[in-house]
Amino acid sequence: MSDDRAIEISAEQVRRALAGDAPRPEVTCFFNEPTFTATYVIADPSTGRAAIIDSVLDFDQPSGRTSTESADEIIAFVELKGLTIDWLLETHAHADHLSAAPYLQEKLGGKIAIGRDISAVQEVFGRVFNEGTQFPRDGSQFDHLFGDGDSFSVGDVAAIALHVPGHTPADVAYVIGDSAFVGDTMFMPDYGTARADFPGGDAHQLYRSIRRLMKLPDETRVFLCHDYKALPNRTHFAWETTIGAQRTGNVHVHEGVTEDAFVAMRTARDATLDMPHLILPSVQVNMRAGHLPEPEENGTRYLKLPLDLL
Numbered sequence: 001m002s003d004d005r006a007i008e009i010s011a012e013q014v015r016r017a018l019a020g021d022a023p024r025p026e027v028t029c030f031f032n033e034p035t036f037t038a039t040y041v042i043a044d045p046s047t048g049r050a051a052i053i054d055s056v057l058d059f060d061q062p063s064g065r066t067s068t069e070s071a072d073e074i075i076a077f078v079e080l081k082g083l084t085i086d087w088l089l090e091t092h093a094h095a096d097h098l099s100a101a102p103y104l105q106e107k108l109g110g111k112i113a114i115g116r117d118i119s120a121v122q123e124v125f126g127r128v129f130n131e132g133t134q135f136p137r138d139g140s141q142f143d144h145l146f147g148d149g150d151s152f153s154v155g156d157v158a159a160i161a162l163h164v165p166g167h168t169p170a171d172v173a174y175v176i177g178d179s180a181f182v183g184d185t186m187f188m189p190d191y192g193t194a195r196a197d198f199p200g201g202d203a204h205q206l207y208r209s210i211r212r213l214m215k216l217p218d219e220t221r222v223f224l225c226h227d228y229k230a231l232p233n234r235t236h237f238a239w240e241t242t243i244g245a246q247r248t249g250n251v252h253v254h255e256g257v258t259e260d261a262f263v264a265m266r267t268a269r270d271a272t273l274d275m276p277h278l279i280l281p282s283v284q285v286n287m288r289a290g291h292l293p294e295p296e297e298n299g300t301r302y303l304k305l306p307l308d309l310l
């Protein structure tokens with residue numbers, strides 16, 4: 001018996017869906033170009049039950065203005081298709097966009113869920129933002145916390161959550177039917193992998209998480225959280241690939257790349273990257289499950305900007 005039952009069960013679930021012995025989800029991507037984020041609506045065609053993964057609340061940093069234009073497109077699609085939303089899933093506490101999960105929940109329902117280790121992220125960033133005791137660090141802002149190997153479903157489609165730390169300590173991949181939503185672990189094969197230098201990130205862990213995902217069948221559909229094009233060779237955005245394509249062709253982590261080589265590459269590359277443009281607003285909001293800070297006595301909400309800290 002292998003020591004990784006969660007991957008074995010996930011692989012079996014994918015094989016059954018690919019063979020037509022279990023339902024496959026219908027996946028629709030909404031790509032948010034300002035933040036390069038792929039939001040997915042995942043629907044069980046037979047029951048009309050659905051999940052939304054990694055939604056975006058539009059945010060204009062210079063003016064401090066938020067907007068629900070992108071989220072409203074998703075709501076219009078869900079209503080057009082007559083879907084019932086059961087889950088609002090986050091792969092992790094994003095550092096590059098604000099989540100629209102609370103707004104979608106208000107309009108469509110569904111449980112907001114993330115990985116159980118979000119508490120580690122809340123601990124670190126609770127300190128960064130000098131949050132008081134009114135900010136719980138136990139993940140209780142979310143409706144559901146997934147542990148590694150936890151099963152759930154989207155209508156009749158079987159699903160499983162896999163803990164895939166490295167980019168952050170709390171990253172989760174969701175394997176739904178024949179499809180894996182891998183968050184910020186791998187990007188398109190020609191682009192490589194996610195950075196691992198945020199507080200709590202770890203390139204060794206990221207490598208092991210990716211190798212674990214690569215144990216899924218080659219035909220597993222893989223959906224990414226972001227795409228930045230791999231210029232100059234690719235001029236269009238792409239967000240869907242397969243485990244086989246990643247295993248054989250991912251420029252950072254294809255089969256044969258050792259953990260030490262990956263960590264050396266990742267660490268050198270991360271040292272050249274600037275902090276994401278929206279990290280401070282994003283994490284401040286996303287660690288609260290996407291809820292904006294409470295308004296002050298004048299009715300206005302404020303975000304904090306720690307100086308000389310990150």
Ligand SMILES: [Fe+2]
Pocket residue numbers: 092093094095096167184
């Ligand atoms: Fe991320």
